[in-house]
Amino acid sequence: MKPISIFLILMWSISIFSQENKISDNEFQLKLDSIKSEGNLLYSLENASWNASDIIRENKMLRNEVGQYLTYKSNDTVKTVFLNKKADKVMVEYLFLNNSKKAIKHRLKERDLNSLELDLKNNREKLISQLSDPKYEVGVPEGFSLNLITIPSGNKFRTYIITGANDSGVIPFGNDYLFVTDKIGNILESKKFHSRLIPQYTSTAQGEMSMSTHSHLKTNSFISATDICTFKLYAPFTKLEKFFVYSPAYSTYFEYDGKKDTLKKVKSPF
Structure with missing residues (x-):
C-alpha cells in the first residue's frame, strides 16, 4: 500500500499545481496590472528617498545633523522627512x-512626528530588530546595501527590502523580501522573491547591453513588484528600456517596458 499511497499523493500534488497554473488571460492581466501598480508605488517612494537624500548631502548645515528618514504618500505627493539624531523630532x-x-515644497522648521510618522518609525525599528533571525535569510552581499520601503495597509504594514548598488553599471535584481507586520512591527508574513542577488551588469567588453533577462523559481511564478521598482531606479543610468523575467511555472516571459510603463506576457524576448 505504501508505494500506491506515495503515487496518489504525487499525482494529487501535480493536479493541484496544474490547476493553480490554469488562469484566464483576463485574470493573468489583472494580476500583472496589480504587480505593476505596486512596483510603481515602490518606485515613487524610493525615488523620493533617493532625491531627498541627495538634497541633504548637498546641504553642509543639515547633513551631519539628521538621522534616519521616513518616506510615505501624502495625498497626491510623496513626502520624505528626516529626523534628528534622537529620532524624536522631524528636522526637515x-x-x-x-x-x-x-x-x-520643503520645510526646515523642527516639529513633532505625526501619528503616521510615529507608526512608521516604531514599526521599522521593531522589524529591523527581527531581521537577524536566520529563518528570514536576510543578507547583504558585499559591495551592496539594503533599502527598506514601508507602506501602511490598514492596521498592517508592508515593508519591502530591496538591494541597492553602490557602483554604477549594475541593476541589482534579487535579494529582495516582503514582510507584512502588525501595527507595532511584529512579523505576520514574510516572503523572499529571489533565491539570491542577480546583478545585471549593463556594460561588457562588447559594449552596453540593450536587454536584461533573468529567471524566477517555480515558487515565485510572476514577475515581482521589486523587479519593476529596481529597474525603474537604475535603468535611467543605462541604455535599457525594458527587461524580461522568465517564469518556469507558466513557461512564459514577462516583459516590462519602462518607457511605456507596460507589463505583459510574451513568448520570447527576441
Whole structure:
C-alpha cells in the first residue's frame, strides 16, 4: 500500500499545481496590472528617498545633523522627512510630485512626528530588530546595501527590502523580501522573491547591453513588484528600456517596458 499511497499523493500534488497554473488571460492581466501598480508605488517612494537624500548631502548645515528618514504618500505627493539624531523630532521634510527629482515644497522648521510618522518609525525599528533571525535569510552581499520601503495597509504594514548598488553599471535584481507586520512591527508574513542577488551588469567588453533577462523559481511564478521598482531606479543610468523575467511555472516571459510603463506576457524576448 505504501508505494500506491506515495503515487496518489504525487499525482494529487501535480493536479493541484496544474490547476493553480490554469488562469484566464483576463485574470493573468489583472494580476500583472496589480504587480505593476505596486512596483510603481515602490518606485515613487524610493525615488523620493533617493532625491531627498541627495538634497541633504548637498546641504553642509543639515547633513551631519539628521538621522534616519521616513518616506510615505501624502495625498497626491510623496513626502520624505528626516529626523534628528534622537529620532524624536522631524528636522526637515520634502514633498515630491510625479516622481520629480526636485521637491515642490520643503520645510526646515523642527516639529513633532505625526501619528503616521510615529507608526512608521516604531514599526521599522521593531522589524529591523527581527531581521537577524536566520529563518528570514536576510543578507547583504558585499559591495551592496539594503533599502527598506514601508507602506501602511490598514492596521498592517508592508515593508519591502530591496538591494541597492553602490557602483554604477549594475541593476541589482534579487535579494529582495516582503514582510507584512502588525501595527507595532511584529512579523505576520514574510516572503523572499529571489533565491539570491542577480546583478545585471549593463556594460561588457562588447559594449552596453540593450536587454536584461533573468529567471524566477517555480515558487515565485510572476514577475515581482521589486523587479519593476529596481529597474525603474537604475535603468535611467543605462541604455535599457525594458527587461524580461522568465517564469518556469507558466513557461512564459514577462516583459516590462519602462518607457511605456507596460507589463505583459510574451513568448520570447527576441
